[in-house]
Amino acid sequence: MITQAPLNPHTIAQRNTIVAGLSALVPDIISAPDLLRPYESDGLAIYRQVPLAVVLPHTTGQVAAVLRYCRDHQVRVVPRGAGTSLSGGALPMADAIVIGLARLNRILEVNLSDRYAVVQAGVTNLAITDRVKPDGFFYAPDPSSQLACMIGGNVAMNSGGAHCLKYGVTSNNLLGLKIVTIDGEILEIGGPYVDAPGYDYLGLLTGSEGMLAITTEVTVRLLASPEGARAMLAGFSSSADAGACVAAIIAAGVIPVALEFMDRPAIHACEAFAGAGYPMDAEAMLIIEVEGGDAEIDRDLIFIAEICRRFRSTSITIAQNEAQSAAIWKGRKSAFGAVGRISDDYFCMDGVIPTSRLAETLVRIAQLAAVKNLAVCNVFHAGDGNLHPLIMFDANNAASLQRAETLGAEILKLCVDMGGCLTGEHGVGIEKRDLMRVQFSDSELAQQRRIKSVFDPGWLLNPSKVFPLVDA
């Protein structure tokens, strides 16, 4: 199980004073125990902790006032967007307040000729695209949680999505940030143009998991929508064939916008949920999407289908229109919900491996799971080697939970051994914190900690996350 940093008993003893002090700064504050309950966990619901209080600022100025108060009174802070983190990035602490971004929910500016939008941190990912889609633009990163997740959380975790094979992750699609430091200073980073001079704080803050500052506004790049996009499905009789096919597609010089992999258990779960017409007899399946004009799409899909046949594909379905594409994606996008129907509890891993080692890694994961007597299904972004093994377990059974946690750690260590990393898009959070030493040396972790200390000398911002606690 997860441990948090040692609590500050003084903070807990002063709870009423702190709540009163913060109430004077922010009208929206939650302190009643039953109302705090919804904030006790995020998307990694197995770990729970009710915070000291939750504040929901409406302005950047209120965020600054709250942070100044917290610095002056040495109160820890856990920032929170929509609470969809799968790595426990927003897990509260008993002696910390949660600063929720939900009330900062306005789109402030849309500039189509310069191709950017300025939005507050609590605007949802999908709301940005929804706003500009009628004009032929979109915001590229598309995490599975995009209906709910907030752009501030996307910045904190450097979120990815199915289409980042072509368009990159959050950090590749930002132009500027408004942040508040623990001293309550409001800073503008970057602006409505690319590559601002000076140190790349935009890059450093993105993916810093709420440990350096709190983001209140984000300037995102808008991209012109393609003429069209269509997906295809290819079924295979083995994961090894599908894995090798992924590498061959990339090697052939056609980079699809998305290249997704599902194994047999995932295919069955998603088909039962979404009725997407997935090949039930296949051991593995690829969803491949390309973009462009109609003729270009046809050409690319036919070319890719030929590669799939070289790897003994057992079925190929090419979408002929947008509706058929949407049906193919419906199953994939609902994968996590679908797996939730066959197992109440599952951990979603997020390791990354070199694509050349895909087939080998899948075999090893199956072996590790068999030893632990746990079921694993695989749904992931194959084009960039970002694996999402879903480990199914029973949270009411302590032994099952412990086996699942151990298996998760073993899978992530395997990813590092294969030349990859612990997390591709979910972040370290609290879930992978104690595995950081698998990937980094002590001196490398010390360098990262020193950077955290520059921004937050008292380690008040999300202090139990990312870095192993010992000697912190």
Next chain:
Amino acid sequence: MLIHAPEHETAASMLVELAANEGRRLLIEGGGTKRRFLREPVADAVISTRKLSGITLYSPDELVMSARAGTPIAQIREVLARKNQFLPAEPIEGAVYFEEGVATIGGAVASNFSGPRRIASGAMRDHVLGLRFINGNGEIMRAGGRVLKNVTGLDICKILAGSHGSLALITEVTFKVLPQPPVSASVMVSDINAPNGIAFLSACLGSPYGVSGAAYLPARGAAVVRLEAVADSIAHRAPKLLEIAKEYGTSRILDDKESRTLWTNIAQARGLGDCGNLAVWQISAAPSKVPAMLTQLGPGVKKTLLDWGGGRVLVAGAPTMDAHLAIVTAAKEAGGGWMVLRRGVDWPDDAQMLSPEPASLAKISSGLRHSFDPHGVFSVGRMAS
């Protein structure tokens, strides 16, 4: 000045550790092409990466390459071309505002200095997957890795890319490469002024046709956009761009050869002419703010060149305080950021070199430098405004 050129990483780390212990300051240099960028560092010796050279990993099927920092970009381009791949950010070699020398991959990353394709495919920093580097204590460290997605811990790669050698000595870079589209073509509108030219570029960048370059050339009164794709895609898209161009004036399609030559010239900023004793500034701004800004740059300006849809403005002008202040004021009023790419001859010592940071950010920058380089060994003063 004494030049150290260590032949391997361990030797480099020992040199750095020794310098730290002895209180000596080292200027980090790759090919030296960007040595007139920003402020001249205070240094007792140069540490050159030129012998830390060579490609250490190339996996075309995974779109990944690693090379030691001193590897010439030209060598990397050649090796990639054999597999029909390229560097998406199009790092610049041979620009008119560069000094003589061989541009290296380490220098391209350390300066995060990208070419015309930046607007379509991202900057150098967007393609760095991993780094090996030596901090100011002489410790050898890694950041990132060799996989295409990685959010494990703080993104040290990003903060080192664009730090101009002021934080750490980058010794090896792992980066993403992409398949090289076989054909280049361009659509050029001639006899067009800057406001209309930029409007044309914005219209093309807002179209679905995958424009991979968008420049305005004041010397020729021309606006041009580039396509890079397979031949039948070009055949589909170029007429669509030509259709957009109709609204803006006389236009034509440039074939593969003409297009490639033109974009090499744009990357190298040939339109600025011989920079000789002149200074060169780079202004980054929202393209729609640029036409008004261009009229405010002052009489010290000799020539300008606009890339990145108008969002990158290169200005060649007199290396005087008056010219500098007028250009910087215009950039600021346009809400843009700016930096000096070429200190001219007799450059005024007290001139600022890049957009100044507010005091609270400057404090963070100072802390950041200290966190990497506590003894102040590396390229001291380079990033000072």
